[in-house]
Structures are given as C-alpha cells and as structure tokens.
Amino acid sequence: MALSEYQPGTTFPGRIGRTTDESAPAWPQPVRALPGSPNVLIIVLDDVGFGQFGCYGSPIATPHLDSLADSGLRYNRMHTTALCSPSRSCVVTGRNHHSNGMAAITELSTGFPGYDGNTPFENGFLSEMLKQHGYNTYMIGKWHLMPSEQESAAGPYDRWPLGRGFDRFYGFLGGDTSQWYPDLVHDNHQVEPPRSPEEGYHLTEDLTDHAISFIADAKQVAPDKPFYLHFCPGAAHAPHHVAREWADRYAGRFDEGWDVYRQETFARQKELGVIPPDAELSRHDPDVPEWESLAPEARTLAARLMEVFAGFLSHTDEQIGRLLDFLRGTGELDNTLIMVVSDNGASAEGGVAGTTNETQFFNNAPEPLEDSLAKLDEIGGPTTFNHYPWGWTWAGNTPFRRWKRETYRGGASDPFLVHWPAGITARGEVRQQYAHIIDMVPTVLDVLGIEPPTTIRGVTQAPLHGVSFAQTFDEAEAPTRHYTQYFEMFGHRAIDHNGWRAVCPWPGPSFAEAEVPFGTAISAETLAVLDAERWELYNSAEDFAENYDVAAENRSKVVELIAQWYVEAGRYGVLPIDGTAVLRLMTERPQLTQERTSYTFWPDTAIVPGAVAPRVLNRPHSIVADVGIPAGGAEGVLLCQGANTGGFAFYVQDQRLHYAHNYLSRATHRVSSADPLPEGDHRLRFEFEPTGEPDFARGRGAPGRAQLYVDDRLVGQAELPVTVPIMFNPGGLSCGANPGAPIVTDYRSPFRFTGLLRSVTVDLSGDLIVDSEAEMRAAMSRQ
Structure with missing residues (x-):
C-alpha cells in the first residue's frame, strides 16, 4: 500500500477504527523542496x-x-x-x-x-x-x-x-x-x-x-x-x-x-x-x-x-x-x-599612515614609523593586527x-x-x-x-x-x-532616482574640506542650511564616478530629489537624522542586569565579550582569586583580558604570583611576588590604584601602583608608568586560561591553571574615566 501523506494542519486523511486492522495510517508530509530546486x-x-x-x-x-x-x-x-x-x-x-x-x-x-x-x-x-x-x-x-x-x-x-x-x-x-x-x-x-x-x-x-x-x-x-x-x-x-x-x-x-x-x-x-x-x-x-x-x-x-x-x-x-x-x-x-x-x-x-597594530589606533597611540618598520617582516602574522x-x-x-x-x-x-x-x-x-x-x-x-x-x-x-x-x-x-534608493550614514545622505544621483555629504566632501569633525551633530538649523545649500547633483547616466556636480544648473531637480529623499526617509524609518557618533556610543541602553561593581568568574566557562566585561581601565580595581595550591606548586592564568595587541594577565608561574600589563604591544609592565606560593588554600589578590590622570590625547592610560597580596599579606609592588587608555581589542576576558594569542611572552597559550581555581572576583570602585570619541572610532573600525 502506498504511503499516505497529508499537509500538517489539515484533516487526517486516514481511517481510525477500534483496532489497527480496521484502520488506515497516514503521515504528516515532511517539508520538501521542489524537485530540481537550485x-x-x-x-x-x-x-x-x-x-x-x-x-x-x-x-x-x-x-x-x-x-x-x-x-x-x-x-x-x-x-x-x-x-x-x-x-x-x-x-x-x-x-x-x-x-x-x-x-x-x-x-x-x-x-x-x-x-x-x-x-x-x-x-x-x-x-x-x-x-x-x-x-x-x-x-x-x-x-x-x-x-x-x-x-x-x-x-x-x-x-x-x-x-x-x-x-x-x-x-x-x-x-x-x-x-x-x-x-x-x-x-x-x-x-x-x-x-x-x-x-x-x-x-x-x-x-x-x-x-x-x-x-x-x-x-x-x-x-x-x-x-x-x-x-x-x-x-x-x-x-x-x-x-x-x-x-x-x-x-x-x-x-x-x-x-x-x-x-x-x-x-x-x-x-x-x-x-x-x-x-x-x-x-x-x-x-x-x-x-x-x-x-x-x-x-x-x-x-x-x-x-x-x-x-x-x-x-x-x-x-x-x-x-x-x-x-x-x-x-x-x-x-x-x-x-x-x-x-x-x-x-x-x-x-593616513597605516598600522601594524590597529589597537594602537583605537587608543590614540599611533606607533612611530621606526616601530612599524621594526615589525616589517611580521606584518600579517600572529604578532600583528595590521x-x-x-x-x-x-x-x-x-x-x-x-x-x-x-x-x-x-x-x-x-x-x-x-x-x-x-x-x-x-x-x-x-x-x-x-x-x-x-x-x-x-x-x-x-x-x-x-x-x-x-x-x-x-x-x-x-x-x-x-x-x-x-x-x-x-x-x-x-x-x-x-528606480529609487535612498542612502544615509551618520548624516551623510544620498538618493538615486531615475538616473540622477544627489549627495549631501556630512560633514563635508572630505575630511580636509569639512568645517567640523566627523561625528558632529546635525541641528535643525544646520539641516536647513544643508538642504538649502549643500546637496550635490550628478547625472549618473553620463557621470559614472560622480565627477561633475550639476546642482547649480538643475536646481529644480535638486529640490525634487531632496523631497523624494524625505519621502523615503519617512517610509523606512530614517528619521531623526543623526550625524553623531560619540553621543551614540554614550547612549544608555537596556542591559541584561543592573549596573554592578563586583563580578565573579569561574574557570572552564565561556569567554566574556569585552562589551559586558568589567571596565577596569583608568580606575581603582582589585582581582581576587580563590585557589588551592597543591604540593609541588601550580601554574597558569587566573584571569586575563585582551590579546598580544594589548591586555592584562594575572597568573602564577615559577611558583610565584604575577600581574603583567601589555601596553599596546610596545611594552609590558609587571609586578611579581618575591617568594614562592605555599601550598594550600589562598586568596591571591591584585590591586591597582591610579597615581595620575590618563592622557587620552597622547594614548596613555592612567599610571598607577600595582600591588600583589597573598591572604592580605603584601608580597609585591611596582609602579606601572602607563596603561592601555581606552580599550582592548580583541577584548575578551577569560578565567583560568589564556585562550588565543598570549597576552604576554612569558608563557604559551592557553596556559591553563593547574591548581584548584574556585573563582575570581573583580571589584571596581571610583569613577570610570573614558574617552568616548576614541571608543567610538574603535567601535566603528570593528564593523
């Protein structure tokens, strides 16, 4: 008997009796593509x-x-x-x-x-x-x-x-x-x-x-x-x-x-x-x-x-x-x-010059030409982010x-x-x-x-x-x-319509020709000026590469296309026109959890994306690991964030406790304990206290005092002359290992902690100091 099928949701075409011998089955038809579908x-x-x-x-x-x-x-x-x-x-x-x-x-x-x-x-x-x-x-x-x-x-x-x-x-x-x-x-x-x-x-x-x-x-x-x-x-x-x-x-x-x-x-x-x-x-x-x-x-x-x-x-x-x-x-x-x-x-x-480490660009710290040339043979390899x-x-x-x-x-x-x-x-x-x-x-x-x-x-x-x-x-x-297509990106607008192309560049046709920086807000007054004076017009059929602005001699066409742009804008949700970038980055958005100052992490868990990791840069903070050190010692990463392009690592190596801060792959600043870690249960702690203000314009994060503690006993101290000012990129945070590129050259990834790591807690206090404009550039560069 041929298999009987029916469309799900339709009437069952079989027969249901008191027993199977007086019944006939039928099956919901599987979803199948048409024969020969590409x-x-x-x-x-x-x-x-x-x-x-x-x-x-x-x-x-x-x-x-x-x-x-x-x-x-x-x-x-x-x-x-x-x-x-x-x-x-x-x-x-x-x-x-x-x-x-x-x-x-x-x-x-x-x-x-x-x-x-x-x-x-x-x-x-x-x-x-x-x-x-x-x-x-x-x-x-x-x-x-x-x-x-x-x-x-x-x-x-x-x-x-x-x-x-x-x-x-x-x-x-x-x-x-x-x-x-x-x-x-x-x-x-x-x-x-x-x-x-x-x-x-x-x-x-x-x-x-x-x-x-x-x-x-x-x-x-x-x-x-x-x-x-x-x-x-x-x-x-x-x-x-x-x-x-x-x-x-x-x-x-x-x-x-x-x-x-x-x-x-x-x-x-x-x-x-x-x-x-x-x-x-x-x-x-x-x-x-x-x-x-x-x-x-x-x-x-x-x-x-x-x-x-x-x-x-x-x-x-x-x-x-x-x-x-x-x-x-x-x-x-x-x-x-x-x-x-x-x-x-x-x-x-x-x-304008390119870079061997794009993270430096994000942090307002472009490398000198001589530093770039020193890495010429490494460009494209695992040590660069070019x-x-x-x-x-x-x-x-x-x-x-x-x-x-x-x-x-x-x-x-x-x-x-x-x-x-x-x-x-x-x-x-x-x-x-x-x-x-x-x-x-x-x-x-x-x-x-x-x-x-x-x-x-x-x-x-x-x-x-x-x-x-x-x-x-x-x-x-x-x-x-x-026939018609609108464009809008950070207030930079254009429209194609029946062979004509109108463009209203914001903040200008180029950086050199702009009167204000990229990311400047467009007020109602500014918008009126832009719509009255700044739209360019190109005959797409004759001017493939937008070389000849013919707006002056075709004013009626410009007015028509501006009106058409607003029709499209209303239809597709373009309004309000927003030329900003920094302000958008600073916008408060709905979060999964309420703002907090204490974050607890566990080993063998997923990497925490930078967007939801604790923001430790330029502020006082501590990192506390609850560990068990076996006989013979242990080694490995307790907590780390970033990559070889810039980041920090809190780790145990050679039976000593270490913290290292990789400043944009230019220098690594460390603090280490003087004595070996004893076996047994301990609370290993790192503290950072800023001793100065960040200099965002020169790409320098807050300097500070770095201290290491074992069970509340100070075991190491050093001054960090500079830190990463704005962001780590890549910026994932990991507990118990350093997956991916090693943040410091002291160890090879993943350098998993070999002792017992119960948890690591990051505690934040003080005001967060940020450079929103630089963070915006970084976010834009990641799309």
Missing part, C-alpha cells in the same frame, strides 16, 4: 572595494572569483549601505537598513526604531524563508547582526544565527576577529580553534572546512535536498592576516604607489568593459598624500601593508575556490545560484571617490557577481542595470518560484523593499526595476 550560495566579503577583484581591474589575483565572472555575470551598479551591519541586514532580509533597526553598527544603537540595533522579527531572514521550503540553511563566518551585549553566554539567543533560521553556524558574532586566534562560536556555544597558527591554522581555511562539512553532512543523507549557505569570511577586514608566502607573491608590486594603482586599474576596467567607455577617473582625494611626498621609509611600510592585504584577498579567493571545487566534485556547482558581494567600499580605518593606510583605500575603490562610511559611490558601490550555469545562459557579460543589496532576497525568491511568506513562526511579515533583477540574467538590455 542550491543558494551567497558570499559576503568585508571591506572589499569596487577595484579590488581581478575581474574588476585590480592587479590582485582572484582567479576563482574571476572564473565566476567569466562563466557568469558582473554588475557595475550594485549598491550597498556603505557600512557593515546595515548592509548585511539588507542582504538577509530584502529590507532597507533603517527598517531593520540597523542605521549603523549595533554598538552605536539609539532609542529610535530605525536605530536600535534589533532587526524586528517581522523582517524575516532569507534563511527563515527558505527553511519553510525544504532547504538546509547554513551560516558561516561573520554575523554582527545583534547588539554586542547579547553576544555573551547569557544571551538572549533569539537573534543569534540559529534563532534567525539557520540550521548550523560556525563563525564569529562581532565585527572583526583575529584570523590566527579568532573568537569562535559553533552553533550556540563558544569553541576554540582546532589548531594553533604554528600548526597551520587560519580562520578562512577553517570556515571553508566547516562550510564543506556542513553541506556534505546533509548531502550524504539527503542528496536531493537543496541548501542555502551564507558564507561570510572575515576577509578582507582588518586585521589583514595571511601566511607570509601569500604576501610575498606581491613583493614590489605596489612600490609605485596608490596613484599608479588607480591609473592602471582604471585602464583595465575599461579594457574589461566593467565601466563605461566614457567613464572618467575621480579626482585625487584631498585627504590622501601624494605618493612621492612620503619619505622612502614610509613608502616601504605602505607598500608592504598593501602586499599583505593583497595576499590576504588572494588567499581568501583560494578558499572560495576550494569550496567551488567541492561543489563541482559533487555535481552541485552548475545548479547552485551564487551571488558574491562586499558589504561596503574599502576601509579607511587604518589611518591595516593599510587610506591611500590604498581610495585606490581600492577605483574609479570612485571616497570610501566606507560615506554615501558617495566609493562607499556604497561594490563588485557583484552572479553565477548559475543551469539557470543563466549568458556567460562573461557585464550588466549595467541599477541594483541594491535589498534586491538580492527578492531575486532569489523569484528564481526559486517562491512567494515572500506572509508569516514566519506566527509573526506577520512586512513587505520586501527590494525588487527582483532576475530579468537581467539573460537580457542585457532589460530595464531596471529599481
């Missing part, structure tokens, strides 16, 4: 500009991405929001970023619906949609789509990947992480990397391994069940980490500087047809020094930083190639709809002006590839139709023949904001269906 693979890269793929004219080798372009499609008018979390929310929901509560990164959330950092559940994710249609759903890599205070083991978990429709997750929850010592989460729990850098570990390779294994796990059981893989490597966000042999492939390649890079890339873009034949290169950015004006040593450093970035991107391409090879080998590649995009333009957060100078940022966005965080095309236009041999006949063509990343979800649903759901888990769904561009797959001249 897999969906969305690859979201980080901080990769329009001119950084090989297939978009770059000298950086990306052969596997290029192969997707050669047998698929390249788009030259795909737009993003110009920032990480906002863009990523658009990619997975098909709604505009303010409607997702993602006006900026969630660390800068405020108490307005478009700004609060919580994507409403009525804006369902693509994973939730496809799961209803029989797809396996996998999230790999960077998340950064929930408030940072929700990233700890205390949850809540409903906005973690598994709470938003993904069956499996392997990656990191925040904005950035070390490629050598990443903060990893597997499904809903923290894990440590499977190997060390010395054993050949690298995060992008690990992510690729898990992507392959997730697919293989399911396909070997249900080969006809399609998957949706959201693959988001940390690349090419800082830190630019890669094995030296990858960087050395580019030795000398960038010695001629960023101006030459732009000119050569621009010429190749025309040869490839990826930009219009009449496109013009944008102006030399006022904030970028001429290459020849740099000292020879500065050029050496800048060139090496770019070599490492290029190696990092090529290595990432290699891992994408490995994933593609797996799909090819299993016969899945041709029927996999692949979309590749970056979340925003290239990043200028390395500063980022290139913003001259390479500008070059990476060729042919456009400006960069990430700004709504000019350099910040909001990115490479975009589509590959689906089973569904697209066109090969190697360029598409010029206007599109925005909110169009990706509607396009996927369109080609799958799926209507947007009206409800997800009982929640009525909001309409999608994007439109499908599937009509462009095989019709090069198909008209665009996306």
